[in-house]
Amino acid sequence: MSGGGEMGELIRTINWPATPLGDPETWPTPLKLMTGMMLTSSFPTLICWGEDYIQLYNDSFRPINGATKHPQAMGGRACDTYAEIWDTIGPMFAGVMKGQTFGFPNFMVPLNRYGFTEECYFDFSYSPIIDEQGRIGGVLVICIETTEKVYALKIAEKAQQDLELSRAATAKERDRLKRFFMQAPAGICILDGPDFVFELINPSYQQIMPGRNLLDRPLFEALPELADQLHGILLNVYTTGQAFGANELLIPVAEFEGGPLHDRYFNFIYEPRLDESGKVDGIMVFVFEVTDMVVARHKTDRTEESLRIAVEAAELGSFSMNTATREFETSSRLRDFFGFAPDEQMSYEAALKQVHPDDRQTVADMVEASIVDGTRFDTEFRVIGKRDERLRWVRAVGTVQQDNNKAGSCFTGVVHEITEQKQDELRKNDFIGMVSHELKTPLTSLSALVQVLNAKLKNTGDPFVSGALQKVQTQLRKMAGMINGFLNVSRLESGKIHMEKREFDLRQLLAEIIKETELTVSSHQIRFDPGDAVLVNADRDRISSVISNLLSNAVKYSPKGSVIEVACQVINNAPRVCIKDHGIGIKQVDLEKLFERYYRIDNPNTRHISGFGIGLYLSAEIIQRHNGEIWAESEVGAGSTFYFTLP
Numbered sequence: 001m002s003g004g005g006e007m008g009e010l011i012r013t014i015n016w017p018a019t020p021l022g023d024p025e026t027w028p029t030p031l032k033l034m035t036g037m038m039l040t041s042s043f044p045t046l047i048c049w050g051e052d053y054i055q056l057y058n059d060s061f062r063p064i065n066g067a068t069k070h071p072q073a074m075g076g077r078a079c080d081t082y083a084e085i086w087d088t089i090g091p092m093f094a095g096v097m098k099g100q101t102f103g104f105p106n107f108m109v110p111l112n113r114y115g116f117t118e119e120c121y122f123d124f125s126y127s128p129i130i131d132e133q134g135r136i137g138g139v140l141v142i143c144i145e146t147t148e149k150v151y152a153l154k155i156a157e158k159a160q161q162d163l164e165l166s167r168a169a170t171a172k173e174r175d176r177l178k179r180f181f182m183q184a185p186a187g188i189c190i191l192d193g194p195d196f197v198f199e200l201i202n203p204s205y206q207q208i209m210p211g212r213n214l215l216d217r218p219l220f221e222a223l224p225e226l227a228d229q230l231h232g233i234l235l236n237v238y239t240t241g242q243a244f245g246a247n248e249l250l251i252p253v254a255e256f257e258g259g260p261l262h263d264r265y266f267n268f269i270y271e272p273r274l275d276e277s278g279k280v281d282g283i284m285v286f287v288f289e290v291t292d293m294v295v296a297r298h299k300t301d302r303t304e305e306s307l308r309i310a311v312e313a314a315e316l317g318s319f320s321m322n323t324a325t326r327e328f329e330t331s332s333r334l335r336d337f338f339g340f341a342p343d344e345q346m347s348y349e350a351a352l353k354q355v356h357p358d359d360r361q362t363v364a365d366m367v368e369a370s371i372v373d374g375t376r377f378d379t380e381f382r383v384i385g386k387r388d389e390r391l392r393w394v395r396a397v398g399t400v401q402q403d404n405n406k407a408g409s410c411f412t413g414v415v416h417e418i419t420e421q422k423q424d425e426l427r428k429n430d431f432i433g434m435v436s437h438e439l440k441t442p443l444t445s446l447s448a449l450v451q452v453l454n455a456k457l458k459n460t461g462d463p464f465v466s467g468a469l470q471k472v473q474t475q476l477r478k479m480a481g482m483i484n485g486f487l488n489v490s491r492l493e494s495g496k497i498h499m500e501k502r503e504f505d506l507r508q509l510l511a512e513i514i515k516e517t518e519l520t521v522s523s524h525q526i527r528f529d530p531g532d533a534v535l536v537n538a539d540r541d542r543i544s545s546v547i548s549n550l551l552s553n554a555v556k557y558s559p560k561g562s563v564i565e566v567a568c569q570v571i572n573n574a575p576r577v578c579i580k581d582h583g584i585g586i587k588q589v590d591l592e593k594l595f596e597r598y599y600r601i602d603n604p605n606t607r608h609i610s611g612f613g614i615g616l617y618l619s620a621e622i623i624q625r626h627n628g629e630i631w632a633e634s635e636v637g638a639g640s641t642f643y644f645t646l647p
């Protein structure tokens, strides 16, 4: 190839700007040839000629240079045009000038083409152009921009990444659901299709029937005993898509296939499962076994029912009062006791109003005491019927049911009528009183006669006669003691006993009684240190009978030859008498009831000892009427100590 020919023509048609390369006519032939090829190529092509890499490029290359580089680049130095990326491409150009070639796909360079820098990607190749002398005269650059492709690729990649992320998230979500499903305390299973095949079962569900083989089997094949009860319900959920729930449903289930059925109770929900088109394709089951709870409740119900029957049969009235609000609930029987109509309201105040005036304050105080410190409320009192004005005796027993939340605690109890019993008692008392009174007169004359007889016959010298009379006297004294006791009880109950108080020396009284006792009792040794006088204001005769009674009990219930210690001390200005024996002792349970009327401890040790259980009752009544206190301490086998105080 020579001077240029056609290529020379082509180059001449271009209106080249003035370049350091001078007039194209003068260009070296290889440059002219290359330029001609460049102009006919549709690939973006750039020629950089000489040491300064003077640039020539075709129309396809213009977009690569953009608005900021074209047209100045034409004929300009490459290092000026591509100053921002020269660090990257300069060394490659230098490499080409030494005979190397370069080419990369999707190569990124940050170009400024429109007044800002953007990341541009190119598939390119750099190769040497050989001049006439066979040396490398310049660099041929063929360069196809792939920026858009790369971005599209990046977007696709990002989409792919997002997809993967969301897949991972879904997997995680599924995992979470699965964990919930597996760990849920409720039994959960999924029944698939119209045959209700167990598709999934969580451990809690299996736990309900550990011995049954369920998975992948139709429900009613795996658990045939449920068919009668549940098939209709499930079918309904499946066909209508409406959920179903039941509470405490009794379902007899066998522990193993074909085994005996056991009654069990369940709370459960059947929830339809829908496919993508919204059609029911299965049922989710949530189930809780509540057998223990229901059985326990049934038991309480039964207990309550029998209690109710018992209350009714015993004709007991019942009440409960909220201790905070004083809201008072009563049974109709109780209202009847108080003379209210069966359907009439009765408040606590209204009830209290019907209590006999003599008993009202005591009852009210006892109720308050019970509410405040939880003591058991147990008392007998009189009620005057509101409408019928009938006098009834009732016994009421109640306790406070301690609630965690004290404001809500409840004072409950029962009341029963004891009018008849009371009347019987009164009649009996009257009778005892009358008989005792009638017996007293002949007994007194009998005593006097025996005394006279004794005096007269003392000197006859017949030892039998005087011995016998002595015994008669002793027995008469015992008898008089008993009759007096009964008389006192009956007087006491009918309120006819009066305390005649005067001042006397308690220690002196003790000494006197001990001396008297020693005259008749030689079996025991009584120890007493009188000391200074202790003055009290009390009924001397009654206090004396209390002391005699305690002393004679000490004798009665301790072995012959044992010591009885009597002491009188003043504690906090109040005299306290104590009588201590070393006898059989008293059990704790009996200690509490000892002072009740007719209470006797029944055991082999006491059976042969005579008595009616009224001595301590009378003593307690007497001490109480002096506003004193009486109590006993004891240890079985070691002895008992009885105390009383006077204010």
Ligand code: ADP
Binding pocket: 549, 553, 554, 557, 558, 581, 583, 584, 585, 586, 594, 599, 600, 601, 602, 606, 610, 611, 612, 613, 614, 615, 616, 617, 640
């Ligand atoms: P009683 O006439 O039966 O002795 P009390 O009322 O005096 O009646 O006493 C009631 C019961 O208390 C007696 O039956 C007896 O079992 C018991 N008791 C009284 N004092 C003593 C005592 N010092 N030691 C043991 N038991 C006693």
